[in-house]
Amino acid sequence: MASSTPPAPAAAPTEDKAAKPVLENPGSMDELHKACKDVFPVNFEGAKIMVNKGLSNHFQISHTLNMSSVTPSGYRFGATYVGTKQFSPTEAFPVLLGDIDPSGNLNANIIHQFSEQVRCKFVAQVQNSKFMASQFSADYRGRDFTSSLTMANIDLINDTGVIVGHYLQSVTPRVALGAELAYQYGAQVPGGQIAILSVAGKYKAPSYTVSGTVGAAGAHLCYWQKSSDQIQFGCELETNLRMQEAVGSVGYQVDLPKANLVFRGTVDSNWTVGAVLEKKLQPLPFTFALSGMLNHPKSQFRLGCGLIIG
Amino acid sequence: MADIEEVPAAAPAAAPGAAPAAAPAAAPAAAQPEPLAVTKAGSEDPADLDDDIDETLAERLIGLTEMLPAPVRTASGKVIQGSVAGVKGAYGLLCSSSWVFFSSAAILFAPLIFEIERTQMEEMHKQQQRQILLGPNAAVSGSMMPPQAAGM
Numbered sequence: 482m483a484s485s486t487p488p489a490p491a492a493a494p495t496e497d498k499a500a501k502p503v504l505e506n507p508g509s510m511d512e513l514h515k516a517c518k519d520v521f522p523v524n525f526e527g528a529k530i531m532v533n534k535g536l537s538n539h540f541q542i543s544h545t546l547n548m549s550s551v552t553p554s555g556y557r558f559g560a561t562y563v564g565t566k567q568f569s570p571t572e573a574f575p576v577l578l579g580d581i582d583p584s585g586n587l588n589a590n591i592i593h594q595f596s597e598q599v600r601c602k603f604v605a606q607v608q609n610s611k612f613m614a615s616q617f618s619a620d621y622r623g624r625d626f627t628s629s630l631t632m633a634n635i636d637l638i639n640d641t642g643v644i645v646g647h648y649l650q651s652v653t654p655r656v657a658l659g660a661e662l663a664y665q666y667g668a669q670v671p672g673g674q675i676a677i678l679s680v681a682g683k684y685k686a687p688s689y690t691v692s693g694t695v696g697a698a699g700a701h702l703c704y705w706q707k708s709s710d711q712i713q714f715g716c717e718l719e720t721n722l723r724m725q726e727a728v729g730s731v732g733y734q735v736d737l738p739k740a741n742l743v744f745r746g747t748v749d750s751n752w753t754v755g756a757v758l759e760k761k762l763q764p765l766p767f768t769f770a771l772s773g774m775l776n777h778p779k780s781q782f783r784l785g786c787g788l789i790i791g
Numbered sequence: 792m793a794d795i796e797e798v799p800a801a802a803p804a805a806a807p808g809a810a811p812a813a814a815p816a817a818a819p820a821a822a823q824p825e826p827l828a829v830t831k832a833g834s835e836d837p838a839d840l841d842d843d844i845d846e847t848l849a850e851r852l853i854g855l856t857e858m859l860p861a862p863v864r865t866a867s868g869k870v871i872q873g874s875v876a877g878v879k880g881a882y883g884l885l886c887s888s889s890w891v892f893f894s895s896a897a898i899l900f901a902p903l904i905f906e907i908e909r910t911q912m913e914e915m916h917k918q919q920q921r922q923i924l925l926g927p928n929a930a931v932s933g934s935m936m937p938p939q940a941a942g943m
Contacts, residue, residue, distance in 0.1 A: 746903075756902070758903075775894055775895070
């Protein structure tokens with residue numbers, strides 16, 4: 482039978498496809514630990530009332546009243562403009578975000594995507610009429626890699642600044658490896674300039690993700706798991722070699738859409754316990770947030786409550 | 792006359808009779824001024840009498856400790872002090888660990904559990920309302936209305 486030869490050429494292309502799995506873009510280095518960090522609550526103190534109003538499809542403003550004894554109380558006005566260039570149903574560019582308070586302290590973000598691959602972001606913070614921080618970053622998303630360049634606090638007059646370069650490559654459909662090079666130059670830096678290299682890796686399985694960054698400054702390891710539709714766990718270990726300390730924390734997030742509730746809790750190795758509860762008060766578009774954080778060694782408790790209207 | 796002679800004869804007869812009777816009576820009377828010698832049975836040494844009178848109650852109690860040898864005394868003292876310190880430490884540990892446990896549970900779990908209970912109660916209440924309104928069948932198939940309607 483001449484059946485030995487025809488199957489061979491037919492088998493070759495399928496073998497080729499099996500040997501080269503499709504690699505996806507691994508996301509940017511900033512988003513490496515994002516899934517795990519989202520599980521942890523962001524504790525706040527004092528009362529917060531935020532009124533969001535959408536003036537049009539593209540423009541939204543917010544008024545925020547912060548009343549607290551730990552952070553200075555005040556009013557902030559925020560505005561968000563979303564542009565017309567749409568790359569996907571959820572993302573539209575450019576995005577301009579800003580908020581300002583009556584004494585002129587401003588935080589501004591400008592995010593723009595020039596093409597499918599290139600995205601730029603500019604962040605500025607102005608306090609007391611001075612640029613406290615400014616950062617410009619550009620991302621290039623290739624087919625299976627992402628590289629980005631960030632320049633922060635570039636001061637041409639005093640010749641100081643920080644330049645950070647990231648590169649993250651998808652090695653297998655589940656594993657991504659990358660590196661980060663941070664370069665700081667200036668008069669205050671011992672020796673005039675300093676560069677720190679760290680390596681990063683991410684392993685993404687269907688129900689859990691392990692990601693880590695290891696460098697001269699320390700190690701940061703994260704584990705994220707989605708146990709069910711309703712509950713997610715995150716576990717994080719941060720070590721700082723310069724300060725010779727390490728902190729481990731475990732957090733969980735419970736989503737109950739039936740109760741319009743999102744609850745996040747965390748326990749620390751510093752014996753700190755914190756939780757944030759966010760509940761949508763139907764039928765009005767109100768969201769109620771309650772935050773509590775208890776530091777056992779210092780015997781310090783911080784309670785915060787917030788109401789978001791709109 | 793004979794009576795008078797007999798009486799004086801009897802009197803001297805009685806007198807020597809009374810004298811020997813008085814002598815033994817005088818002997819115990821002479822013995823009575825020294826009563827302590829009678830209580831200490833078998834001991835006639837007057838030197839022992841001084842120790843008993845001078846000791847106070849405290850000295851007697853302290854003297855009782857000499858009943859036990861020194862190692863036994865120190866060991867039992869240490870055991871008792873150790874157990875008192877241990878009980879105090881255990882109480883303090885119990886206090887702080889129950890505080891940590893209950894306050895952390897109040898922050899981490901209490902709001903979530905309350906909200907879940909409230910949602911369940913609301914769900915039950917709605918089911919009851921539906922049951923009252925539409926009859927017992929409606930409550931059973933709360934979320935499966937279309938199939939049952941199709942089946943009917």
